[in-house]
Amino acid sequence: MILGGLLRTNEGQDETLTSKNFLIFGGATLIGVSYLISKTIQYNNEYLLLKSVEEYNKRNSPRIFFSPTGDGSGIGVGVGGEF
Numbered sequence: 001m002i003l004g005g006l007l008r009t010n011e012g013q014d015e016t017l018t019s020k021n022f023l024i025f026g027g028a029t030l031i032g033v034s035y036l037i038s039k040t041i042q043y044n045n046e047y048l049l050l051k052s053v054e055e056y057n058k059r060n061s062p063r064i065f066f067s068p069t070g071d072g073s074g075i076g077v078g079v080g081g082e083f
Contacts, residue, residue, distance in 0.1 A: 001027030 005023030016022065053066040 001030065003027075
């Protein structure tokens with residue numbers, strides 16, 4: 001939509017749904033909404049993964065050591081005990 005808005009010329013009648021400003025604003029809004037939805041889904045998935053590891057460790061052996069870090073260094077994962 002943004003690309004279409006940038007390529008559109010304002011010659012002739014300015015139609016409401018295909019105007020240059022509407023297309024650019026609509027495209028930017030879709031990008032923003034998509035980003036927020038993906039971050040929300042990612043946060044919920046990480047929460048469910050942590051809860052799943054905790055439930056597994058309550059009932060099973062070997063234990064899984066899971067420590068997600070917020071500093072961007074990645075995820076620490078390990079298995080303790082013997083099979």
